[in-house]
Amino acid sequence: MNSRVPGTLAVERVKFVGRHRGEVNSSAFSPDGQKLLTASEDGCVYGWETQSGRLLWRHRAAHPGPVRFCRFSPNGCLFASTSCGCTIRLWDVAKAKCLQVLQGHQRSVETISFSPDSKQLASGGWDKRVMLWEVQSGQVLRHLVGHQDCPSDFAPSSDCLATGSWDSTIRMWDLWAGTPVIFQQELEGHSGNISCLCYSASGLLASGSWDKTIHNWKPSTGSLPVQLKGHITWVKSRAFSPDGLQVASTGYSHMVKVWDYNTGKCIETLKGVLDVAHACAFTPDGKLLVSGAA
Structure with a gap:
């Protein structure tokens, strides 16, 4: 998908990347978009050149089991990947070399997010833990206890972490607080498990749920100004456009939806996905949207 100006879309399939040998569980663009x-479910982490679609690297057996999630650090120097084998791996982007293996989770690690300054990493998984790591040393800084199977994301200021849970709530954690860390705010409104979370660059928060809706929040007030309704199945992933005006989302279906953040109106339904869409992400310039599928 090409995005010309805010509020208008030019839709076409720009590139097809199909050398995965299993479902594509997660995708992410580097900060420079290159x-x-x-x-992938095939146990590999893949790196691609955005413009040409050329495969840059594929790491076989990088993890013991399917690779569940991946993210670049905001400074573009590292990327992280998680697996069903309870581990997180930190990689050097330039060399595509594994630098550290982070161990501490007891079950599959489902989500990770870097702090905006690239110094910390948050991870959540099926062991009902959110773990906060120091990237440079690989040491665990904190355990945030109380949520189950937690998607998470850092606020743009790096001082707050949002986590979602199977109890249908979102918790906002003050990372400058002492130990033990206590959540400072709880957002309620979903009627199903929280499956995905993301902040916009301006600090707005979007959450997706098994209740088939996306909620747009203003974390500073805890208010819920807009609900996005239209998915026929649970919401699998979501992503803000760089300008924060649009939200892309995938459900457990063949469609990717693009929404106007302010009005909650679905402005485009993309049907070019070959199978169930698991992931979506905008390029940093907002001109392209990628979706990964089964």
Whole structure:
């Protein structure tokens, strides 16, 4: 998908990347938009050149089991990947070399997010833990206890972490607080498990749920100004456009939807996905949208 100006879309399939040998569980663009990272059920992490679609690297057996999630660090120097094998791996982008293996989770690690300054990493998984890591040393800084199977994301200021849970709530954690860390705010409104979370660059928060809706929040007030309704199945992933005016989302279906953040109106339904869409991400310039599928 090409995005011309805010509120208008030019839709076409720009590139097809199909050398995965399993479902594509997650995807992420590098901060400069030149590289695309994908995590696959086949146990590999893939790196692609965005413009040409050329495969730059494929790491076999990088993890013991399917690779669940992947993210670039905001400074573009590292990327991280998670697996069903309970581990997180930190990689050097330039050399595509594994630098560290982070161990501490007891079950599959489902989500990760870097702090905006690239110094910390948050991870959540099926062991009902959110773990906060120091990137440079690989040491665990904190355990945030109380949520189950937690998607998470850092606020743009790096001082707050949002986590979602199977109890249908979102918690906002003050990372400058002492130990133990206590959540400072709880957002309620979903009627199903929270499956995905993301902040916009301006600090707005979007959450997707098994209740088939996306909620747009203003975390500073805890208010819920807009609900996005239209998915026929649970919401699998979502992503803000760089300007924060649009939200892309995938459900457990063949469609990717693009929404106007302010009005909650679906402005485009993309049907070019060959199978169930698991992931979506905008390029940093907002001109392209990628979706990964089964």
